[in-house]
Structure formats: structure tokens, C-alpha cells
Amino acid sequence: MDLDPLILSRIQFAFVISFHILFPSFTVGLACWIVVLEGLWLRTGRTLYRSLSEFWTKIFAISFGMGVVSGIVMTYQFGTNWSRWSDIVGNVLGPLIQYEVVTAFFLEAAFLGILLFGRDRVPRSVHFMAACLVAFGTVLSSFWILSANSWMHTPAGAELRDGRFFVTDWWAVVFNPSFPYRLTHMLTAMFLTTGFVVAGVSAFYLLTRRFTEHARVGLRMALGMITVLAPLQIVLGDLHGLNTLEHQPAKIAAMEGHWEGGARAPMILFALPDEEAEMNRWEVGIPGLASIILTHSPDGEVPGLKQFPRDERPPVAIVFWTFRLMVAIGLVMLAVAVIHVILRLRGRLYTAEWFHRLLVACVPTGFIAILAGWFTTEIGRQPWVVYGLVRTADAVTPSLTTTAVLISLTAFVVVYAIIYGAGTYYLLRLLRIGPAVTDDATAPMARQEAHRPKRPLSLPDQSIDPAE
Structure with missing residues (x-):
């Protein structure tokens, strides 16, 4: 390079x-x-x-x-x-x-x-x-x-x-074909990122026996949101993928690692894409699953990279692996949601320390997933800066x-x-210092005392003989 x-x-x-x-x-x-x-x-x-x-x-x-x-x-x-x-x-x-x-x-x-x-x-x-x-x-x-x-x-x-x-047409510009899918997918990713940070920090406080009441509230609310949004994000990701298949098929081919394309395309779990040889090495896949996921039909046609000129293909290896990293983290988030429901039903949400350690480890997962998804999206757009119309090489400053x-x-x-x-x-x-601790039961009394007029300080009444 x-x-x-x-x-x-x-x-x-x-x-x-x-x-x-x-x-x-x-x-x-x-x-x-x-x-x-x-x-x-x-x-x-x-x-x-x-x-x-x-x-x-x-x-x-x-x-x-x-x-x-x-x-x-x-x-x-x-x-x-x-x-x-x-x-x-x-x-x-x-x-x-x-x-x-x-x-x-x-x-x-x-x-x-x-x-x-x-x-x-x-x-x-x-x-x-x-x-x-x-x-x-x-x-x-x-x-x-x-x-x-x-x-x-x-x-x-x-x-x-x-x-x-x-x-x-400004309406067509703002609400372009991929915008609704990107907006919902990205906002959900943002909320999940925050949810895992709040859940992880709350779990850390429970593990260290600090700010217990604060941690219980944060853990309960964050996991409740994660339980709703994690499966929803998988659905939104599927819809986003279908939209990408329609408008950017070369990107989908790189994400899936498909060179030939066609019907009954396998879902490739692992491979080492070789762009020079136009093939995958050490490929492991599930037959027909990619067609089912992308077209919702086992006989659906999936695009292949060989259908596009070499100079119109995105970098395959980066897009292939960042996409899998994003999907893997999404499955981890779904697993956390399922475990949360099980522990809550069993009344062990605040006592399962192994789960709290898992949540602490998951704090950076939202950030990693967003970066992986962003790399997949932007690198997968190459070699175009405006897809199909303006190449990235034509957008750089000439001097x-x-x-x-x-x-x-x-x-x-x-x-x-x-x-x-x-x-x-x-x-x-x-985050290590934590929130200020205030007793809810005594706080109203403290506020009343703070606003109550102060009487002047006086010494005890004593008889003092001036002669002494």
C-alpha cells in the first residue's frame, strides 16, 4: 500500500x-x-x-x-x-x-x-x-x-x-432511501451503548459493596432497556441489511464474503478472503443460510464480488471481519438480555456476582460494535464517496x-x-468516586433544618462575682 x-x-x-x-x-x-x-x-x-x-x-x-x-x-x-x-x-x-x-x-x-x-x-x-x-x-x-x-x-x-x-427535492435529500434504517439502527446502538455502561458501572458498585441503592436502580433500569433493545436491534439490522442489498449490493457481497453469488448462498462463519485470487481460504459456512437471511427465501439470489469490476469493489477482508465483529457483539447483548430475564425471575439479579462481572466486562462492547459497524458501512462504500457517482480519489484536495x-x-x-x-x-x-450518597428518609428533615432560623449561641447561665 x-x-x-x-x-x-x-x-x-x-x-x-x-x-x-x-x-x-x-x-x-x-x-x-x-x-x-x-x-x-x-x-x-x-x-x-x-x-x-x-x-x-x-x-x-x-x-x-x-x-x-x-x-x-x-x-x-x-x-x-x-x-x-x-x-x-x-x-x-x-x-x-x-x-x-x-x-x-x-x-x-x-x-x-x-x-x-x-x-x-x-x-x-x-x-x-x-x-x-x-x-x-x-x-x-x-x-x-x-x-x-x-x-x-x-x-x-x-x-x-x-x-x-x-x-x-429537499425532502428526497433528507429522507433518502437508506436514512430511516440508518437512523433507527444507529440510535438503538447509542442507547445500547449507554445501557451497557450504566449496567456495568452499577454492577461494579455492587461487586465492591458501594452505593448499593444507586447501583440497584441503575442496574434494573439499564438491563430493562437492554432487554427490549437488544432483540429489536437484530430486527433493525436485518431491515438495514435488506436496504443495503437493494442499494449497495457490492457492500453486501463483501460483508458476506461471497465471490460467486447466486442462489442457495451459504452463510460464511469464518474465512480468510484473498482478493488477488478472488476466493476465500479456510472457509466455514452454513449452506443456504445467507440466501434465507438476505432474501428470506432459500432460493434467493445473493450478489457476488465477481459481478463487479475490480476497481468498484470495497476492501473485502476489513468489511468481512468488522461485520462479523458487530454481529458477534449483538449476539452477546442478546445473551445478556436473556440472562437478565432469567435472573430477575429467580430473584437473583442483585446477588449473581458472576453476572455482575460479565456486565463489567461488557462495558466497552457498545463502543466496539459502533466502530465495527461504522467501519463496515464506510469502508464498504469504497471506492465511492457519493455512491455510484463520485469516487473518493476525485474528492481529495489536489494540492x-x-x-x-x-x-x-x-x-x-x-x-x-x-x-x-x-x-x-x-x-x-x-466513575470510581461514584455518586453522592443521601439518605432519602432523612433528607426532608435536613432540608427543614437548613431553612430553619438559627438562634444565637449563648453560654450557660453562670453567677460570676466581679470581685473574683
């Missing part, structure tokens, strides 16, 4: 977006989790919910800040490394990204201040409203970003004239040199290692 400006720019963008995507993937679900806690605190008055909300709001604020920084750096590359892409798609994607900033980012930034600093300065209902608007802003931000990204996979509502796209990109990539790696290493360390430290 030659380290030309194109491949280095792709590596640099992949590096930056891999860092960036981790934080929104966590904060979208976390913001909604905080809304639930704030709602429970508003309705019940239990200080346990307030304590949990305050604790997770600190985690949210740091994660949100790191996500903003990495996002700003990422967008600068549109002009420095991908100026041709910006020129070609600017009429379409420029407004979509601007909509995200104006409608979502400003909303999050405005009400985040009230969420962080207004708890005892504004009425509870106003504070709850701020939490709701911050959460809504994170979801709305995902809406616009995923719409823009989906358009590059399934372009619609625009036509290419004289080297630039011009919009003909870039290998030395310039190599220097900037090295600088990104060093700076990100320092900044995000420190940020991650601080997050882990906050």
Missing part, C-alpha cells in the same frame, strides 16, 4: 471520526437517561434520583465537551483534505450540516448551562425541561448528521451538473502532499493521545 495523500487523508479522517463517534454514541443515550432520572426526581422527590442525575450529568458534560472538540477538528478536514468533495457536494451537505448546528447544537449548548448550574437556581420543572431539551438536541443532531451521511450512500433529490450537485498529511496525522495522534487520554482518565476517576 502506497502512502499517497489519498490513503493518508482517509486514515486521518478515519482516526479523527473514530474518536469523535464514541462520544455522541454515549451522550445521546446518556442525555435521555438523565431525563428519566430528572423526571423521577420531579415526580417522587426521592433524593436517590437526584443524586444519580447529578452524578451522570458530570459524566455527560465531560463526554459532551470532548465530542464537541473532536467534531470541530473533524469538520476542518472538509476544507483542508477534502476540498474537492466540499465543492462537489456543498450545495447538498452544507445546508444539512448547518441545520444541525442551528437547530441541534445551539439547543444543546443553550440548555446545558441550566442543566449543569441551574439545579438550585431554577424551579425543578424548569430544570427538568432543560434536561429534556438537551436530550432532544442530541437526538436532533443525530438526525441531521445521519441524514447527510446516508445521502452519500443513497443519493437522491439532487443531480450532478458540471461537477457539482444541485438540489431538486496535498504526502509529507503534509503525514505531519498532520502524526500531530493528531500525539495530541489526541494526550487530551483524550487525560479526559478518559478523569472520567474513570469520576
Whole structure:
């Protein structure tokens, strides 16, 4: 592989977006989790919910800040490394990204201040409203970003004239053919990521015999959400796969590792794809299962990589394995959901330490699955930056040199290692410190005592003879 400006720019963008995507993937679900806690605190008055909300709001604020920084750096590359892409798609994607900033980012930034600093300065209902608007802003931000990204996979509502796209139908642009599937699949992945972090941290507290009541609430609520969303995500993934089969068959062929294609295609569990020889080595598969999954028919036709020219095939090995990693983690999540139901029915949810250790080990699974899915999606789109219309090689800045990109990539790696290493360390430290412990039974009395007028301190009455 030659380290030309194109491949280095792709590596640099992949590096930056891999860092960036981790934080929104966590904060979208976390913001909604905080809304639930704030709602429970508003309705019940239990200080346990307030304590949990305050604790997770600190985690949210740091994660949100790191996500903003990495996002700003990422967008600068549109002009420095991908100026041709910006020129070609600017009429379409420029407004979509601007909509995200104006409608979502400003909303999050405005009400985040009230969420962080207004708890005892504004009425509870106003504070709850701020939490709701911050959460809504994170979801709305995902809406616009995923719409823009989906358009590059399934372009619609625009036509290419004289080297630039011009919009003909904004509704078709925003709600392009793959967007609904990507949005639901990604949002569900975000909620699962947050759910496994909350469940894992709660399980850690139970194992260490700390913050027991907080941990029980967090564990119960997080696992309840995981039990609903894990099987739902498998269904959404299947629907997304069928949509990809319709619009990006070469990507599906790479994901499945099929070279010949055809009817009764096997589901390949393990293989070492050899792109030069156009075959798989050490292949292990289940006959006919790929046709059943992809077409819902045992005789369904599945695309093969040989049906596409060599220069229009994505890198097979990476797409093949990242897809399997994502699916494997999805099955682990489903297994956790099933175990949770069994333990809850048996009344052992809070005492099964082996399960708590499993949950601690599963904390990073959501992040890994999102990265694996993102690599599958974006690398599987290659060699196109706008699928079927604009090649990635035609989108890079013409004046870039290998030395310039190599220097900037090295600088990104060093700076990100320092900044995000420190940020991650601080997050882990906050998680280890844990939430503030407040007794729900004594809290109302404490609040009454805090607002009760203080009498002046007086000494006991003593008879003192001045002569003495």
C-alpha cells in the first residue's frame, strides 16, 4: 500500500471520526437517561434520583465537551483534505450540516448551562425541561448528521451538473432511501451503548459493596432497556441489511464474503478472503443460510464480488471481519438480555456476582460494535464517496502532499493521545468516586433544618462575682 495523500487523508479522517463517534454514541443515550432520572426526581422527590442525575450529568458534560472538540477538528478536514468533495457536494451537505448546528447544537449548548448550574437556581420543572431539551438536541443532531451521511450512500433529490450537485427535492435529500434504517439502527446502538455502561458501572458498585441503592436502580433500569433493545436491534439490522442489498449490493457481497453469488448462498462463519485470487481460504459456512437471511427465501439470489469490476469493489477482508465483529457483539447483548430475564425471575439479579462481572466486562462492547459497524458501512462504500457517482480519489484536495498529511496525522495522534487520554482518565476517576450518597428518609428533615432560623449561641447561665 502506497502512502499517497489519498490513503493518508482517509486514515486521518478515519482516526479523527473514530474518536469523535464514541462520544455522541454515549451522550445521546446518556442525555435521555438523565431525563428519566430528572423526571423521577420531579415526580417522587426521592433524593436517590437526584443524586444519580447529578452524578451522570458530570459524566455527560465531560463526554459532551470532548465530542464537541473532536467534531470541530473533524469538520476542518472538509476544507483542508477534502476540498474537492466540499465543492462537489456543498450545495447538498452544507445546508444539512448547518441545520444541525442551528437547530441541534445551539439547543444543546443553550440548555446545558441550566442543566449543569441551574439545579438550585431554577424551579425543578424548569430544570427538568432543560434536561429534556438537551436530550432532544442530541437526538436532533443525530438526525441531521445521519441524514447527510446516508445521502452519500443513497443519493437522491439532487443531480450532478458540471461537477457539482444541485438540489431538486429537499425532502428526497433528507429522507433518502437508506436514512430511516440508518437512523433507527444507529440510535438503538447509542442507547445500547449507554445501557451497557450504566449496567456495568452499577454492577461494579455492587461487586465492591458501594452505593448499593444507586447501583440497584441503575442496574434494573439499564438491563430493562437492554432487554427490549437488544432483540429489536437484530430486527433493525436485518431491515438495514435488506436496504443495503437493494442499494449497495457490492457492500453486501463483501460483508458476506461471497465471490460467486447466486442462489442457495451459504452463510460464511469464518474465512480468510484473498482478493488477488478472488476466493476465500479456510472457509466455514452454513449452506443456504445467507440466501434465507438476505432474501428470506432459500432460493434467493445473493450478489457476488465477481459481478463487479475490480476497481468498484470495497476492501473485502476489513468489511468481512468488522461485520462479523458487530454481529458477534449483538449476539452477546442478546445473551445478556436473556440472562437478565432469567435472573430477575429467580430473584437473583442483585446477588449473581458472576453476572455482575460479565456486565463489567461488557462495558466497552457498545463502543466496539459502533466502530465495527461504522467501519463496515464506510469502508464498504469504497471506492465511492457519493455512491455510484463520485469516487473518493476525485474528492481529495489536489494540492496535498504526502509529507503534509503525514505531519498532520502524526500531530493528531500525539495530541489526541494526550487530551483524550487525560479526559478518559478523569472520567474513570469520576466513575470510581461514584455518586453522592443521601439518605432519602432523612433528607426532608435536613432540608427543614437548613431553612430553619438559627438562634444565637449563648453560654450557660453562670453567677460570676466581679470581685473574683
